[in-house]
Amino acid sequence: MLYSIKQMAQMSGVSTRTLRYYDEIHLLEPAKINEAGYRFYSTVEVDRLQQILFYRELNFKLSDIQKILASENQSIQSILHTHYDALVEKRHHIDSLIKAVEHTIAYHKGEIEMSNEEKFAAFKKKRVEENESMFGEEIREKYGTETVDEANKSWMQMSEESYKEMQEVERELIERLKQFNQQTDQQVEDAKQIVMLHKEWLQYSWSTYSSEAHKGLAEMYIADERFTQYYDEKAGVGAARLLRDSILAYA
Amino acid sequence: MLYSIKQMAQMSGVSTRTLRYYDEIHLLEPAKINEAGYRFYSTVEVDRLQQILFYRELNFKLSDIQKILASENQSIQSILHTHYDALVEKRHHIDSLIKAVEHTIAYHKGEIEMSNEEKFAAFKKKRVEENESMFGEEIREKYGTETVDEANKSWMQMSEESYKEMQEVERELIERLKQFNQQTDQQVEDAKQIVMLHKEWLQYSWSTYSSEAHKGLAEMYIADERFTQYYDEKAGVGAARLLRDSILAYA
DNA sequence: ATAAAGGTTTACGTTGCGTAAAGGTCAAGA
DNA sequence: TCTTGACCTTTACGCAACGTAAACCTTTAT
Structure with missing residues (x-):
């Protein structure tokens, strides 16, 4: 079962532009390309796209998603941890910001x-x-x-x-x-x-x-x-x- | 009291490039510019920059910050409070992201x-x-x-x-x-x-x-x-x- | 056969700066 | 006074992750 680029896009909710872009950066390449240059995707690519979207929703950068999907099992751990640490730090940052706003409110x-x-x-x-x-x-x-x-x-x-x-x-x-x-x-x-x-x-x-x-x-x-x-x-x-x-x- | 662009940058923690950019988009213009083209900022601009940075931390687009600061005849309190609410919401979001990553890590x-x-x-x-x-x-x-x-x-x-x-x-x-x-x-x-x-x-x-x-x-x-x-x-x-x-x- | 629908590449726009490059300006010490 | 060296300027390309034409070709449906 092959899907056209539009079918893929509709199934996953991304734009066709996004799919072409992912092809361009070799993040997600079509299963086949016909004589006219049309892209066709199989269930393998559907799966992969789901994974990509999952990590994307976690705010991973596409380049990181590349690595995650490429690395079988090894560096994925460290990538996750790095991302985790970044998130925690971000939360700390926001906490301090919240304090800052509170402070400013009080000050004013x-x-x-x-x-x-x-x-x-x-x-x-x-x-x-x-x-x-x-x-x-x-x-x-x-x-x-x-x-x-x-x-x-x-x-x-x-x-x-x-x-x-x-x-x-x-x-x-x-x-x-x-x-x-x-x-x-x-x-x-x-x-x-x-x-x-x-x-x-x-x-x-x-x-x-x-x-x-x-x-x-x-x-x-x-x-x-x-x-x-x-x-x-x-x-x-x-x-x-x-x-x-x-x-x-x-x- | 006038501050040079570098002093401004160090005080607020942004880069001089950022300050020039803010000048360029008319978000934050220097109080004075001398004959040599040097930018100088007063405490008025320091205050304004603080405001800008507040909103920036909340992921407001600079163009939106423009509007906000323009319509700031209203009370500072209201704005600060909106800051606060947005921050809290952002923290919630990050919390959920952290949980998601934690969960993923758990599987790994x-x-x-x-x-x-x-x-x-x-x-x-x-x-x-x-x-x-x-x-x-x-x-x-x-x-x-x-x-x-x-x-x-x-x-x-x-x-x-x-x-x-x-x-x-x-x-x-x-x-x-x-x-x-x-x-x-x-x-x-x-x-x-x-x-x-x-x-x-x-x-x-x-x-x-x-x-x-x-x-x-x-x-x-x-x-x-x-x-x-x-x-x-x-x-x-x-x-x-x-x-x-x-x-x-x-x- | 014709038009609508869908496909292609190319390429510039977006946001908020980072990062040279190439060069003026200014305060301070020899 | 002259020379550093720190600091300033503008210009301009680069980045992420696509959106959005433009110009054109292919497939499908009537």
């Missing part, structure tokens, strides 16, 4: 004046009001609005939690920095721990941490007087520069 | 690989039946992941049936092996039954069984410490070696 509520409870109460209220009125129809449709209300309750709790965590980390950072700034005999270990704390704090709002970016931010701490002022005020004069130097040295 | 673990026919039989069947209905619909095509998840899920359930049977057999195998391992007076008959159970279990995934292959697998059980660990953990220290010896003797 004005961190100084209101208490946390007031802050979140107000936010909650406002959010319910504003829920519907923001994007254009087009974008809303595209990215889906059905699940918008689902995560609400758990999110309220989570965001308040992580916000408090973050504040706690910063409090400790300031404390340490203050002490460190007053010490006549400054130890390397203390500096390192301060940098670690700062990194930890940073990661509440930074999705992707890199030493480079960390140092870049450190430079900004003295380049931008708003930051200098902030740290000097909280942890004593010179604290901002001390923090910067520590980061540059140990981040 | 210990060479208990299902044949492709078994593996995709259900998947293929459903495909052929449902033909158009799965991928043909455009609604869920672009960003909707529900369909994909469902497809995976249905496949998973089908395979899970036989998978559960397998697990049941394995459970019994482990149980027997555990008891056998604790006995001071080990009977040949017990060993034989364990080997039979193991064979039965194997045949869920091996279409063609051979004593040779069985013994080969047994050797691997102590050659690969993951398997050694697996059986020793489940059935007591020494269980892996016991299983191997039994297989070598009676398979």
Whole structure:
């Protein structure tokens, strides 16, 4: 039983273009090609296509699918694991992003004046009001609005939690920095721990941490007087520069 | 305070190429450009870039981000919250992907690989039946992941049936092996039954069984410490070696 | 016989940059 | 002051995984 390219396409749900492309990259070649150049596929190719589609739905790259299908049994393990690791890392990344958004939301509520409870109460209220009125129809449709209300309750709790965590980390950072700034005999270990704390704090709002970016931010701490002022005020004069130097040295 | 393109890049973690590209498509234009053509950014652009990156992480297309930022007269809160919801949804999606890969890995673990026919039989069947209905619909095509998840899920359930049977057999195998391992007076008959159970279990995934292959697998059980660990953990220290010896003797 | 339906290759468009290539600009040290 | 060397510029090709014509040939059905 031979299938034409269109029959194949309809059976599997892909386009004929896709099938020709898979032929072109030697991922899935027709069983036969007639005199006129028409492609014909047998059940063997149907099976193979199912496998391809299966892995494709798992977001494997076609080149990886090539390898998977080519390797009888050996490197398939490592490929799967590599992919698995990538996925897990991706999830971590998203987790940190979620924290970042939570943090940003909290931050934009004005961190100084209101208490946390007031802050979140107000936010909650406002959010319910504003829920519907923001994007254009087009974008809303595209990215889906059905699940918008689902995560609400758990999110309220989570965001308040992580916000408090973050504040706690910063409090400790300031404390340490203050002490460190007053010490006549400054130890390397203390500096390192301060940098670690700062990194930890940073990661509440930074999705992707890199030493480079960390140092870049450190430079900004003295380049931008708003930051200098902030740290000097909280942890004593010179604290901002001390923090910067520590980061540059140990981040 | 103006930042050079490199400072911007380091602060935000993107490449200078990206910044030039964003300038090119008018997504993020520098605050100033000097006589030499150098780009300089202010804190306004830093903020905007952060927003851009937020949406980018959510797989928004840059053209859509354009629109979003343009219509951002509304409240930041709403946008942030939409970020959050989308992130949560994305995490769900990745979770399902992780499970799917885990599942696939499970089949491959210990060479208990299902044949492709078994593996995709259900998947293929459903495909052929449902033909158009799965991928043909455009609604869920672009960003909707529900369909994909469902497809995976249905496949998973089908395979899970036989998978559960397998697990049941394995459970019994482990149980027997555990008891056998604790006995001071080990009977040949017990060993034989364990080997039979193991064979039965194997045949869920091996279409063609051979004593040779069985013994080969047994050797691997102590050659690969993951398997050694697996059986020793489940059935007591020494269980892996016991299983191997039994297989070598009676398979 | 004619038209509709389906097939072919060729090739450019898409998205979001990476990566040279070929070359100006600027701050700093000898 | 002059020369590095780091940093900046534009131009332009390359990538994945196809979509989408264009221009044309083959098969099938009436």
